[in-house]
Amino acid sequence: MKILIAEHIADEGIHFLKQTGFNVDIKLKLSREALLDCIGVYDAIIVRSVTKVNEELYEHATNLKVVGRAGNGVDNIEMDGATKRGIIVVNTPDANTVSAAEHTIGLMLSMCRNIPRANAHIKSKQWDRTLFRGVELMDKTLGIVGLGRIGSMVATRMQSFGMNVIAYDPYIRRERFDQLKVTRIDELGELMRQSDIVTVHTPKTKETLGIIGAEEFKLCKKGVRVVNCARGGIIDEAALHEALENGTVAGAAIDVLKDEPHPISPLLDLDQTVITPHLGADTYEAQKNVGEAVALEVFEALQGKLVANAVNLPSLKSQELEALHPYLKLAEYIGKIYHQIRRDAVQKIELIYKGEVGKMDKTTLTLAYLKGLYEIILEDSVNYVNARYIAESRGVTIVEGTDTISGNYTSSIAAKIHTANGIFTLEGALFGKDEPRIVDMNGYAFDVSPKGNMLLIENIDQPGMIGKIGLTLGNECINISTMNVSLSKTSANALMFLTVDAPVSTESLEVIRKTDGIKNAWSLKM
Numbered sequence: 001m002k003i004l005i006a007e008h009i010a011d012e013g014i015h016f017l018k019q020t021g022f023n024v025d026i027k028l029k030l031s032r033e034a035l036l037d038c039i040g041v042y043d044a045i046i047v048r049s050v051t052k053v054n055e056e057l058y059e060h061a062t063n064l065k066v067v068g069r070a071g072n073g074v075d076n077i078e079m080d081g082a083t084k085r086g087i088i089v090v091n092t093p094d095a096n097t098v099s100a101a102e103h104t105i106g107l108m109l110s111m112c113r114n115i116p117r118a119n120a121h122i123k124s125k126q127w128d129r130t131l132f133r134g135v136e137l138m139d140k141t142l143g144i145v146g147l148g149r150i151g152s153m154v155a156t157r158m159q160s161f162g163m164n165v166i167a168y169d170p171y172i173r174r175e176r177f178d179q180l181k182v183t184r185i186d187e188l189g190e191l192m193r194q195s196d197i198v199t200v201h202t203p204k205t206k207e208t209l210g211i212i213g214a215e216e217f218k219l220c221k222k223g224v225r226v227v228n229c230a231r232g233g234i235i236d237e238a239a240l241h242e243a244l245e246n247g248t249v250a251g252a253a254i255d256v257l258k259d260e261p262h263p264i265s266p267l268l269d270l271d272q273t274v275i276t277p278h279l280g281a282d283t284y285e286a287q288k289n290v291g292e293a294v295a296l297e298v299f300e301a302l303q304g305k306l307v308a309n310a311v312n313l314p315s316l317k318s319q320e321l322e323a324l325h326p327y328l329k330l331a332e333y334i335g336k337i338y339h340q341i342r343r344d345a346v347q348k349i350e351l352i353y354k355g356e357v358g359k360m361d362k363t364t365l366t367l368a369y370l371k372g373l374y375e376i377i378l379e380d381s382v383n384y385v386n387a388r389y390i391a392e393s394r395g396v397t398i399v400e401g402t403d404t405i406s407g408n409y410t411s412s413i414a415a416k417i418h419t420a421n422g423i424f425t426l427e428g429a430l431f432g433k434d435e436p437r438i439v440d441m442n443g444y445a446f447d448v449s450p451k452g453n454m455l456l457i458e459n460i461d462q463p464g465m466i467g468k469i470g471l472t473l474g475n476e477c478i479n480i481s482t483m484n485v486s487l488s489k490t491s492a493n494a495l496m497f498l499t500v501d502a503p504v505s506t507e508s509l510e511v512i513r514k515t516d517g518i519k520n521a522w523s524l525k526m
């Protein structure tokens with residue numbers, strides 16, 4: 001596996017990746033052309049906020065499996081393009097939060113006390129204290145837009161400064177506001193009216209781009225101050241420039257610009273602005289955290305593991321992932337069986353999660369089922385990321401449900417596959433803590449451990465069949481490890497699952513199928 005580190009990450013992360021035995025190339029500041037030229041050989045790329053990982057790059061990145069975003073914001077990564085190609089995108093959302101919150105506060109204080117200009121003044125050997133009179137934070141109202149990880153850290157820290165903290169975030173539950181002792185404001189306009197300082201902490205999305213613009217500035221108290229340590233463009237730069245020039249806004253503290261990494265913006269020419277070149281995450285602590293986290297995630301994702309911080313997968317915490325693991329295995333096994341027995345195109349899949357498993361993350365379990373289903377026909381090109389996309393692009397309807405009752409088992413997963421030629425059903429249960437078993441197939445009851453090479457045989461239920469099958473397999477040099485027979489409740493047929501010690505060749509399978517009393521036989525690989 002080859003990994004390209006295209007933007008600087010901490011040595012700890014690089015060291016980790018190198019000792020895994022992967023081939024690691026560090027090529028910082030490549031031109032776009034050079035990046036497009038070389039990306040084709042890489043299995044993974046690690047970037048920060050500058051590299052645009054978009055359609056153009058994906059078209060050249062024919063081997064790419066993982067994009068590691070060393071940091072939080074993924075606005076430089078085109079997610080749909082990655083998902084449909086099965087490229088897993090991982091980031092490190094918690095690794096630099098404290099640094100970003102502290103930088104926000106540093107910028108806020110610098111702006112309110114004119115620290116950067118005063119510093120430049122005295123370093124030019126001048127001493128005039130009348131030029132830099134500032135304002136206190138105590139008793140002022142801080143309006144936070146986006147009360148997520150960083151917004152909430154800024155909130156609690158600024159409360160200790162004696163600020164009255166209000167916030168606008170329609171996507172956060174009321175209880176969270178209460179827990180943080182932050183006043184919930186239902187409309188952005190109202191937040192703008194009440195605030196002395198406004199700080200934005202949303203991701204950059206279609207909805208938040210320019211969320212604070214000319215109209216919002218019209219609602220503000222004269223002399224409001226603004227902070228943007230989130231993403232360039234969330235506060236419209238042209239409108240901000242205008243508002244600073246006409247005095248509506250007294251000061252702006254900014255870490256992020258619309259067009260990075262270019263230091264070009266009219267805001268740079270104003271005395272009322274304090275600007276840093278996207279330094280929010282630039283602390284030793286944050287970079288060490290980010291570097292280590294992204295390296296581990298890229299390593300795990302390259303091994304096909306489900307990673308906690310995968311952006312284009314349902315988000316799961318590591319403990320949840322651990323608890324889910326045996327069920328994921330079970331769902332994948334159930335998925336694997338259908339296309340090894342039937343070729344009929346799937347029209348609809350109903351998945352019923354019964355018992356304990358019904359309380360777990362069904363979205364991810366269904367991904368595991370679909371991964372198993374399509375792996376049989378698409379092999380490595382299907383993974384957790386694109387499994388649902390593949391099903392949906394084939395017009396397959398997926399229905400998920402739960403049932404509190406799971407018969408004899410603590411947990412089971414029942415799959416019902418609808419095709420033009422009828423319905424195929426399969427149910428699997430978990431035995432003990434982590435042992436998957438097939439317990440029912442099309443109404444035949446079983447207790448089968450799906451593993452290794454298997455044979456499924458349909459035969460007429462008549463005396464002597466087991467001996468005959470044993471003899472046929474013996475003649476074909478097929479050694480049987482386990483055998484599980486189930487009789488039909490409605491016909492004179494039986495189904496038999498066998499575990500065998502080597503793959504059964506097509507020729508042997510033909511011989512088995514022609515044996516008297518055997519109606520069909522399938523070789524399965526689990």
Ligand SMILES: NC(=O)c1ccc[n+]([C@@H]2O[C@H](COP(=O)([O-])OP(=O)(O)OC[C@H]3O[C@@H](n4cnc5c(N)ncnc54)[C@H](O)[C@@H]3O)[C@@H](O)[C@H]2O)c1
Pocket residue numbers: 072073074093096097100145146147148149150151168169170171172201202203204207208211229230231255256278279280281282
């Ligand atoms: N300057 C830096 O170096 C630096 C470092 C880390 C993160 N960031 C950026 O900081 C921002 C916040 O990061 P985070 O980790 O706190 O993210 P987060 O996902 O934890 O929080 C974002 C919050 O914004 C809210 N939100 C989304 N759309 C909204 C809207 N239209 N109106 C109001 N609220 C809305 C969400 O509900 C969420 O609570 C991101 O843009 C991230 O990229 C910058």
Ligand SMILES: O=C(O)CC[C@@H](O)C(=O)O
Pocket residue numbers: 048049050070071072073074096280281282
């Ligand atoms: O360090 C970076 O490149 C970006 C940091 C920050 O904006 C992030 O999104 O994590």
